[in-house]
Amino acid sequence: MSPFFRLKTAAARAANRLRRNQSASAAVEFALVAPLFFALLFAIIETGLVFFASQSLETAVQDSARTIMTGQAQVADYDKQGFKKNVVCPNVSVLFNCTSGIYVDVQNYPSGFGSVTIDDPITDGNFVDRTQYSPGGPCAIVVMRLFYQWPLFVTRLGYNIANLSGGERLLSATAAFKNEPFNGGCP
Known part of the structure; x- marks a missing residue:
């Protein structure tokens, strides 16, 4: 028997033993799948947090809008910062x-719902603060x-739900309503 044949036979036996031995195959398979699994898991968690935060902001705008609609904010004579501090912040x-x-934007339109115009607060991937405070009368x-600029973390892994530059998502919540006839009725 030649030395080459013996080496070939020994190599074949070693290869057969390795093929039969599958004790580490699960670890190797997990190492291949784990990064994708965890990236997907973190993307799902982050998306859920964004939706939860967005819903919390919607609830805050509905609760805060009630003080304007009933005339409480107008009677208290809040300015923009006072309304934010005394009404919005306790609701978030x-x-x-x-x-x-948190950015608060309150605009009134005395001539009806047809005159309502809403501008886009995002310009060239950046939030532009054009907010004002004008709660209107009866x-x-x-x-x-x-508005709230929500920081994102998983976007750096290829999952991108950011709508602002710098890996952030602008959350916004809106309430449109007609003020009640407080202080004696409508003009």
């Missing part, structure tokens, strides 16, 4: 940094919006 959840992160049409 712990998910948001109310003092510096029976005025009012549109109240809240």
Whole structure:
């Protein structure tokens, strides 16, 4: 028997033993699948958090809009910062940094719902703060919006739901309503 034949036979036996031994195959398969699995898991969690935060912002705008609709904000003579501090911030959840992160936009339209125009707050991938505070009088049409720039983390892994540059998503919530006839009725 030649030395080459013996080497070939020994190599074939070793290969057969390796093929039969599958003790580490699960670990190798998991190592191949784990990064994709965890990326998908974190993307699902982040998407859920974004939807939860968006719903929390919607609830805050509905609760805050009620004080304008009933005339309480007008009687209290709030300015933009006073309305944010006294009405909006108590209504937002712990998910948001109310003092510096929430933007409040309140505009009134005395001539009806047909005159309502809403501008896009995103310009060239950046949030442009054009917010104002004008709650209107009795029976005025009012549109109240809240904005929050939500930071995203999984977007750097290829899953991108950001609509702002810098890996953030602008969350917005809107309420459109007609003020009640407070202080004696409609003009």
